[in-house]
Amino acid sequence: MGVIILAQNMEALAKHWNTTVGGVAIVISSLGIGRLIVLLVSGWLSDKFGRKPFVVLGVITYLLFFGGILVSTSITVAYIFGILAGIANSFLDSGTYPALMEMFPESKGSANVIIKAFVSLGQFGLPLFVSFLVAGDFWYGWSFILCIVVLIVNLLFMLFAGKFPVANQDAKVEEKEAEKEDVPVSKGNVWFDGTLFVLYGYVAQATFYLVSQWLSQYGTKVAGMGDAGSHALISYYSIGSIVCVLVTAALAKRAVKEIQFLGVYTLISFISLLLMYMFPTAIMCSIMSFVVGFSAAGGVLQLGLTIMSTFFPAGKGTITGVFYTAGSIASFTIPLFTGMMSTNIANIFLFDVIIALIGFVLAVLITVRYYHLFGKPSQKGAVK
Numbered sequence: 001m002g003v004i005i006l007a008q009n010m011e012a013l014a015k016h017w018n019t020t021v022g023g024v025a026i027v028i029s030s031l032g033i034g035r036l037i038v039l040l041v042s043g044w045l046s047d048k049f050g051r052k053p054f055v056v057l058g059v060i061t062y063l064l065f066f067g068g069i070l071v072s073t074s075i076t077v078a079y080i081f082g083i084l085a086g087i088a089n090s091f092l093d094s095g096t097y098p099a100l101m102e103m104f105p106e107s108k109g110s111a112n113v114i115i116k117a118f119v120s121l122g123q124f125g126l127p128l129f130v131s132f133l134v135a136g137d138f139w140y141g142w143s144f145i146l147c148i149v150v151l152i153v154n155l156l157f158m159l160f161a162g163k164f165p166v167a168n169q170d171a172k173v174e175e176k177e178a179e180k181e182d183v184p185v186s187k188g189n190v191w192f193d194g195t196l197f198v199l200y201g202y203v204a205q206a207t208f209y210l211v212s213q214w215l216s217q218y219g220t221k222v223a224g225m226g227d228a229g230s231h232a233l234i235s236y237y238s239i240g241s242i243v244c245v246l247v248t249a250a251l252a253k254r255a256v257k258e259i260q261f262l263g264v265y266t267l268i269s270f271i272s273l274l275l276m277y278m279f280p281t282a283i284m285c286s287i288m289s290f291v292v293g294f295s296a297a298g299g300v301l302q303l304g305l306t307i308m309s310t311f312f313p314a315g316k317g318t319i320t321g322v323f324y325t326a327g328s329i330a331s332f333t334i335p336l337f338t339g340m341m342s343t344n345i346a347n348i349f350l351f352d353v354i355i356a357l358i359g360f361v362l363a364v365l366i367t368v369r370y371y372h373l374f375g376k377p378s379q380k381g382a383v384k
Contacts, residue, residue, distance in 0.1 A: 001123070001125075001147050001150075002062055002065065002085055002088070002089065002147065003031065003089070003209070003212065003331075004123055004126060004127075004212050004213070004234065005066075005126060005143060005144065005147065006024060006027060006028050006069075006082070007028065007212065007213045007214070007216070008126060008127055008130045008143070008216070008231070008234070009130065009140045009143065010024045010025075010217070012140040013027075013069075013140075016072075016073075017074055017075050017078060021217070021342060022339045022340075022342040023075055023339075025213070025335045025336075025338060025339035025342060026079070026335065026339050027075055027078045027079050027082050028213060028335045029082075029331070029334075029335035029336050029339070030078075030079045030080075030082030030083045030086065030332075031082050031083070031085050031086040031089065031331055031332075032086060032328050032329065032330070032331030032333065032334075032335070033082075033083050033086055033332050034082065034083040034084060034085060034086020034087040034088075034089070034090065035086040035087070035089055035090045035324070035325070035327075035328030035332075036086070036325065036328045036329065037083070037086070037087060037090075038087050038090045039090040039093065039094070039321050039324055039328055040318075040321045040322065040325050041321075042054060042090050042091055042093075042094040042317075043093075043094045043098075043317040043318050043319075043320050043321020043322070043324075044315075044317060044318050044321060045317075046094040046095055046098060046317035047098075047315050047316070047317035047318055050164060050166075051094075051095040051096070051098055051099035051102070051164045051165075051317075052095065052099075052158070052161070052164045053095070054091045054092070054094045054095035055091070055092060055095035055096060055099070055158055056155065056158050056159065057091045058088045058089070058090075058091030058092035058094075058095060059088075059092075059151050059154055059155045059158065060155065061084055061085075061087055061088035061091060062085065062088035062089075062092075062147075062151055063151050063152070063155075064081070064084050064088075065081050065082070065084045065085035065088060066147045066148045066151070067144075067148065068080075068081030068084065069081050069082075069144060070141050070144050070145075086328065086331070089328075090324070090328070093320055093321075093324050094317055094320060096115055097112055097115065097302070097305060097320045098317045098320055099164050099165070100112055100114070100115065101306070101309065101316050102164070102165040102166075102316065103164075103165055107252075108306050108309065109248075109252060109258040109302075109303060109306045110248075110249050110252050112299070112302040112303070112305060112306050113245050113248050113249065113298075113302050113303065114249075115302060116241065116245055116297075116298065116299040116301075116302050117241075117242060117245040117246075117299075119241075120238045120239075120241040120242040120245065120293075120297070120298070121238075123212070123234060123235075123237070123238035123241070123297075124234075124235050124238035124239060124242065126143065126146075126147075126234075127216070127231045127232065127234040127235050127238075128231075128232075128235055129142075129143055129146060130143050130231060131227070131228050131231040131232070134227060134228075134231070135228065188311030188312050188373070190312075192369075193311050193312075193366075193369055194312070194322075196362060196365055196369065197304065197307075197311070197322075197323060197326075198322065198323070198325075198326045199326070199362055200326075200359065200362045200363065200366060201301070201304060201305075201323045201324065201325075201326030201327045201330075202326040202329055202330045203330070203355055203356075203358050203362060204266075204296075204300055204301045204304055204327070204359055205301060205324075205326070205327030205330040205331060206330035206333075206334050206352075206355050207269060207273075207296045207352060207355050207356050207359055208269075208293075208297040209327075209330060209331055209334055210334050210338060210348065210351070210352045210355070211237065211273075211292055211293075211296065211297070212234065212237070212297070213334075213335065214338060214345060214348050214349070215230075215233045215237060215285075216231050216233060216234055217230070217345055218230075218233075218276075218280070218285070218345050218346075218348070218349055219233045219285050221345045222280045222346050222349075223280045223281060223282050223284075223285045224282065225282050225285070229282065229286075232286075233285055233286065233289040234289075236286055236289040236290045236293065237289045237290065237292065237293035237297065238293060238297075239290060239293065240289070240290040240291060240292065240293025240294035240295075240297070240298065241293040241294065241297040241298040241299070242298075243290075243294055243298070244265075244293070244294040244295070244297075244298020244299060245298055245299055247294075247298075248261060248298065248299055248303075258306050258307050258310075259307055259366075259367055259370045261300070261303055262300065262303060262304065262307065262363045262366060262367060263360070263363045263364055263367050265294075265295045265296070265298070265300045265363075266295070266296075266300065266356070266359045266360040266362075266363040267360050267363075268291065268294070268295035269291075269292055269296035269300075269356050269359070270353065270357050270360050272288045272291035272292040272295060273288070273292055273296075273349065273352050273353045273356050274353050274356075275288055276288040276289075276292070276349060277346065277349045277350055277353050280346070296356070301327065304323070304366075305323050305324075307366065307370065308323055310370075310374070311370075311373075337351065338351070
């Protein structure tokens with residue numbers, strides 16, 4: 001909700017800040033800067049001091065963002081609070097993903113994808129709430145108030161929650177599993193494999209981040225849909241991501257490994273975006289919004305992180321920081337690029353088609369490297 005709320009309120013915020021939709025896109029890019037500032041450091045610190053402090057700190061910082069946007073009167077002030085949102089996102093990433101991998105060391109992929117399920121719930125519900133506010137001519141700020149209430153409830157829960165697992169204790173589980181299967185704990189090449197994952201982190205984030213920011217505008221300006229219909233596209237997109245989480249979890253129980261999802265999902269996202277660009281009709285956008293949500297936003301980024309942790313199992317927080325730093329660069333640069341293209345929304349989606357194609361190529365290379373280093377996935381080594 002924190003990522004898409006600015007995009008969902010673009011028109012209202014543009015009027016409030018006396019700017020254009022392109023100006024709001026510039027503010028959205030500030031979230032990427034905030035992530036860049038602290039993500040690597042927060043990942044390393046979470047390995048050192050534990051996960052819970054960073055989850056709590058992330059919630060508090062996000063509260064400052066939602067409240068700050070409501071009192072912002074210019075792009076400059078909003079940009080500063082947008083940076084805080086990026087910092088908050090980094091804190092949460094550094095705490096949540098490593099914590100779940102450590103809580104469920106034998107089901108890391110499923111655990112990480114669960115985070116995406118809750119992200120998707122927020123992405124599904126927020127556009128519906130914004131559409132309700134628009135239809136009733138209510139103040140747009142109520143959507144921010146809703147997020148503040150949700151965060152306060154979460155903060156109270158986290159403050160009284162029990163202790164989290166010791167940082168990186170799951171590495172011992174991986175060592176035992178590796179001994180049973182008679183394979184080394186880590187085979188990844190830092191420079192070659194690390195580069196592939198960093199590039200994939202950028203491209204995967206860029207693919208769905210771009211869609212989440214511009215899908216409603218694409219429906220209105222290119223497909224000729226009404227306000228309610230165009231806002232509903234984000235909900236279809238979010239439903240697709242939720243369905244993907246359920247499908248991934250079900251298949252994982254049937255001994256399908258994370259690596260087997262990667263190439264398939266990235267190929268589907270490329271094809272769905274291409275069809276949406278080539279045939280920009282209301283029905284095509286509605287169907288493909290679901291499909292691209294399923295394939296690009298249904299946990300493929302989290303699966304990439306889980307696979308990277310298989311290549312480099314030591315230091316989950318640091319690995320998360322490195323992987324999501326690439327994503328934060330995408331969060332910063334993509335809105336800048338698309339802001340310059342905002343006069344032609346169709347070109348923005350063509351740009352996303354190209355990015356998705358690059359993502360598919362990277363996924364294939366990662367898959368080839370995985371099979372070369374670890375062998376073909378088997379029933380024995382599959383996700384539990």
